[in-house]
Amino acid sequence: MFPRPIQTMSPAFQRGYKIALPIMLILWLLPLLGVALTSLRPSGDLAAGNYFGMPSRIAFENYVDVFRNSPIAQYLLNSFRITIPTVIGAVGLSCLTGYALAVYKFRLSLVVFFMFVAGNFVPFQILMVPVRDLTVNMGLYNTVTGLALFHIAFQTGFCTLFMRNFIKALPRELIEAARVEGVNEWQIFWHIVLPLVRPAIAALSVLVFTFIWNDYFWAMVLTTGAETQPITAGLNSLNGQWVAAWHLVSAGSILAAMPPVLMFFLMQRHFIAGLTLGAVK
Amino acid sequence: MTALPDIHPPKARPRRRRSSLTPWLFLAPGLLMFAVYVLIPIFQSVWVSFHDWDGLGPMKWIGLANYSELWWDDAFYTSLKNNVLWLALYLLAVPLGLLIAVFLNQTVKGIRIYKSLFFFPFVISQVVVGLIFSWFYAPGFGLFYVLIEWLSGTGVAILADERYVTYGIIAAGLWPQIAYCMILYLTGLNAVAPDQIEAARLDGAKGWRMLWHVVLPQLRPATFIAVVVTVIGALRSFDLVSIMTSGGPFGSSRVLSYYMYEQALSEYGYRMGYGAAIAVVLFAIMMIFITGFIWKMWRDERGL
Known part of the structure; x- marks a missing residue:
């Protein structure tokens, strides 16, 4: 193990480490803690210059205010309406593509695979003008569907990379044996491979959920109004309205951050497996 | 076929x-x-970049005029310079992530919670990170502003000062990126072969020498992914610039991705052709890196 286990060090060193841990953590999360605290501070405190001291009381009304005086509930709902279909669509499509690229040997298989991988790295701006134009022409500009369709297509690149590598690592004998038995290809996929890739499906779902929930660029390009914009773009326009009303901005930020954070804590293991692209075990 | x-x-x-x-x-x-x-939009963008187009009316072929305009455009060079700065400084996330990973790679009580909480910044949206850091830098009461004021006597409004604004935004971007690199290295450190470490330890290797000669070579896959995601992340930076400064003050914190968006969809009128030309330049820069990454992955794939 590297570095040397702390247990082999002197007691003084061990104590030092245990004190350093929480101090480092607080320093690391200081900006976040500041915002969380501000979101619970009554606006009177900020007006009186009490930015860092104890809040005079805990002001949950900031959160109530945010819900009452802004379309934030609608923004949050839109985010779910965009994110959930994207997760289902992209993970579903990539099960198919990943299976095709992992199980069959055909001439263009590596070329197709690396096309997915490379497409996944391109800058969004090179896609922006044509994708916006396409969405407008399909009559899907400023709709949740238009945004979700793009996300599904783009995320399929990343998901294919992950899924293909995952399926490739499964024992081939399972598939060969089924073929010998005369099971057809679709049934092999459905009854043999799909149940085995459940961990990959879980990892990708959590990850794609977070990516799409946090997307800001495409929301700005493909949607405009409060009826369709997700929370990231919504927060940007609210930030413009709430100039210097930091207690509201903070409360809105905390709300926007909540779903992916919960997702991460509930599904941590899967999340990390996905982030390392399955390459680092 | x-x-x-x-x-x-x-x-x-x-x-x-x-x-x-x-x-x-x-x-x-x-x-x-x-x-x-x-795939197809990439080629369409290249096509659009040879035109003058407002996104609605007919496209007008103007050849390389967009590119020659870029050549004389000061704002383009500011953005390009900032992109280089982003790339160089963003890569600090890799060693810093390793540093935190090494610090946290112990088995004491509650360490799992610490690891998750250190990873926290990566999970939240860049929009929220941008707002958090705007508050952190806010003149008059921002934590960072107050700290600087206390140390040096005068506060600095980071986001309103052309000299510091890009550094301020990059620092905000580093926060989640370090967390990402940290988690890659933590998973990597878990897989380091213990017998090799013990053998090296018996040979008297420790500290930096151990890290450099024994541990780092084994962390190669983690380092590769960390560099890939950091380079791509640096060149894709858009959210933070948009949220924290909208490219200001006076366009001094623009990056290519933001400048492109501004030109193509700004309130001053849609210049899709010019925007596409900027995007093509950014794409060309990224292709250098993408080709390198793909080439390495392709070789690994063949080696299997």
Whole structure:
């Protein structure tokens, strides 16, 4: 193990480490803690210059205010309406593509695979003008569907990379044996491979959920109004309205951050497996 | 895919045919979506970049005029310079992530919670990170502002000062990126072969020498992914610039991705052709890195 286990060090060193841990953590999360605290501070405190001291009381009304005086509930709902279909669509499509690229040997298989991988790295701006134009022409500009369709297509690149590598690592004998038995290809996929890739499906779902929930660029390009914009773009326009009303901005930020954070804590293991692209075990 | 004459005897044909078509059937829906929304638009953008177009009316062919305009555009060079700065400083996330990973790679009580909480910044949206850091830097009461004021006597409004604004935004971007690199290295450190470490330890290796000669070579896959995601992340930076400064003050914190968006969809009118030309330049820069990454992955794949 590297570095040397702390247990082999002197007691003084061990104590030092245990004190350093929480101090480092607080320093690391200081900006976040500041915002969380501000979101619970009554606006009177900020007006009186009490930015860092104890809040005079805990002001949950900031959160109530945010819900009452802004379309934030609608923004949050839109985010779910965009994110959930994207997760289902992209993970579903990539099960198919990943299976095709992992199980069959055909001439263009590596070329197709690396096309997915490379497409996944391109800058969004090179896609922006044509994708916006396409969405407008399909009559899907400023709709949740238009945004979700793009996300599904783009995320399929990343998901294919992950899924293909995952399926490739499964024992081939399972598939060969089924073929010998005369099971057809679709049934092999459905009854043999799909149940085995459940961990990959879980990892990708959590990850794609977070990516799409946090997307800001495409929301700005493909949607405009409060009826369709997700929370990231919504927060940007609210930030413009709430100039210097930091207690509201903070409360809105905390709300926007909540779903992916919960997702991460509930599904941590899967999340990390996905982030390392399955390459680092 | 090409229509080569079939040299196989007719008897073997039906089975071969079916099995060579099957993968394409599985690929079809995903590949179709990906082609329509990702692959084809790349070429369309290049095409648009040779035109003058407001996004609605007819496109007018102007050849390389957009590119020659870029050549004389000061704002373009500011953005390009900032992109280089982003790239160079963003890569600090890799060693810093390793540093935190090494610090946290212990087995004391509650360490799992610490690891998750250190990873926290990566999970939240860049929009929220941008707002958090705007508050952190806010003149008058921002934590960072107050700290500087206390140390040096005068506060600095980071986001309103042309000299510091880009550094301020990059620092905000580093926060989640360090967390990402940290988690890659933590997983990597878990897989480091303990017997090699013990053997090296018996040979008297420790500290930096151990890290450099024994541990880092084993962390290669983690380092590769960390560099890939950091380079791509640096060149894709858009959210933070948009949220924290909208490219200001006076356009001094623009990066290519933001400048492109501004030109193509700004309130001053849609210049799709010019925007596309900026995007093509950014794409060309990224292609250098993407080609390198793909080349390495391709080699690894062949080696398997």
